[in-house]
Amino acid sequence: MLEIPRVTENGNIGPVNSALVPRFGGAPTYALLPRLDEVAAAGQSADIKVVGVPFDAGVSYRSGTRFGSGHIRQSSRLLRPYNPATDTSPFAQVQVADAGDMAVNPFNIHEAIEAVQQDALDLTEDGASLMTLGGDHTIALPLLRAASQRAGEPVALLHFDAHLDTWDTYFGAEYTHGTPFRRAVEEGILDTEAISHVGTRGPLYGKKDLEDDRRFGFGIVTSSDVFRQGVDEVVGRLRDRIGNRPLYISVDIDVLDPAHAPGTGTPEAGGMTSRELLEIIRGLRGMNLVGADVVEVSPAYDHAELTGIAASHVAYDLISLMADLRAGRAEGAEGTQQTGETA
Template identity: 75%
Template sequence: MEELRIEANGNLGPIDSSRVPRYAGAATFARLPRLDQVGHADVAVVGVPFDAGVSYRPGARFGGNHVREASRLLRPYNPAWDVSPFEEVQVADAGDMAVNPFNIGEAIETIQANALELTSAGTKLVTLGGDHTIALPLLRAAAARAGEPVAMLHFDAHLDTWDTYFGAEYTHGTPFRRAVEEGILDTEAICHVGTRGPLYGRRDLDDDHRFGFGIVTSADVYYKGVAETVAALRERIGDRPLYVSVDIDVLDPAHAPGTGTPEAGGITSRELLEIIRGLRGLNLAGADVVEVAPAYDHAEITGVAASHTAFELVTLLADNAAPGDRHGQDTGYARQSLDRIRTTAPVAGSQETQESFE
């Protein structure tokens, strides 16, 4: 059957939902063309169906396609930015990486090699996981492309800087410890956002601090508000190449029940989206959305949240890559949205929450 797609500025966009029902046809991300249909993409969405590194509930290997199905409802214009990202640059779905589900070491090598290949012509990636193990090879590739260690914002309920699980060094709870040890993270510009819940001991925080991580807990976001959170994150990152890694369990289980290690007291999907929007203009090198486990996702709540999160990250990358006459426009609804982030008075936090950011 003929694909009836939207085309603008020489870019092939999503299937036109005014002529083809959203529930019909192949489920690429946001109904975008496949990478092989366009030849080159400025931004590519790629899946990594891998969850051999999980420590509790499995199933994230099915997360990428679950997010794609939920993304059928995405529309091409993003009013929070006053941008139609698929018109600004060529965005495509690059399909899934074929990784070994039985050998974590080989899987990590494959992901890194695939990421380097996909970005060889300047393409930026938004990766759909998969468990958080995949962030390490993606960071390796991002740092290699940047030619220097990268800054990172890590949205997660957990630190993911533990040393080993059952003697295994490469799991979904260890990627950022390994990344610091390998020197691929700029330790003056790395921060967790949304962490909460019990830990194994005080040493977890001591180690994390030693690695250079700042911490913005979910309580900090609640007490300080989005405006103050965004301002502090932007100051910490500066103009460095930035990688954003989003574990969907950063959201409260009410907003994301379909994940492997849920924790009570998380941020809302609204807060997550607004924080990402507040990163406009930063030098985003790549991003991932991981730990979506559809078996636990009643009513597709998690898939919807993850698809919108990925859409905001795609918009951020597209905005960065747009031609000079359209790059970084700050008009209309977009200007109002960003002004709201900048000017909304945050709720005064306690001394404890203020110190946790320092």
């Protein structure tokens, strides 16, 4: 078997060395990172694990997000090890590895939800952080269950999405991509003083949708708010609302305008730009991020790979926040104080 030259720094096994191997060749792991089994074979454990969930049994309109995680990986080949926007080298600061895809039942949504929850718990049993590539937004519920269980308390949530996803049922079904956060509130796994939607827009079924959402405790930052108030003010509002609580970030790629992310199942006009989304995420640096997902990428509708590229960069910046936080904790344990920059 051919030996794959990799970038190795601080004892962490990094991505394939693209100065020696063409980016378009080799296995399509996320950002050309080592597989989890390769890291384990080297006698190391992963601090951050990237995992896919190829599942779309919960969609209500255009299907195809079951191919999303693979598409995001393919679109991530051009990512490089140093992130100048946050002045971090996430793959050098901590060990990041691709854990492959969860095996979930494509025909039974209840079994799939249980499998995602258990796999998330298994992957984080050693203290690792999880960056999940969807898949449709149904998977956010079991991921939040696992994150709350690991945190030992309800978690804060920033939900980037065109839609509220707090509806009750579709055709009598309680578990779909439009209901995960209503179920999460009902189950008590969210800290309802620290939850917010970001980027919402478009028509609703009625005013009651917003009334229900407020009753659950959600704040709302619409895409119009981002445009009119600007990134810095929005970041300040979000940081004030969340504080230092354990935070989960869930990103539905349809939070972006279809001009930036056409490859999704339920597109809505008037969305955020990819630049705005990335800048808001970067502004959350130093917050207590315990897990994240990027979902609803449908490659069949993704001309010119725009959506996959955007999603891969969103995941990269989320990983950068996780790596920065974990490296700061490690240094703090050794007596070195480190504070994250804020927007």
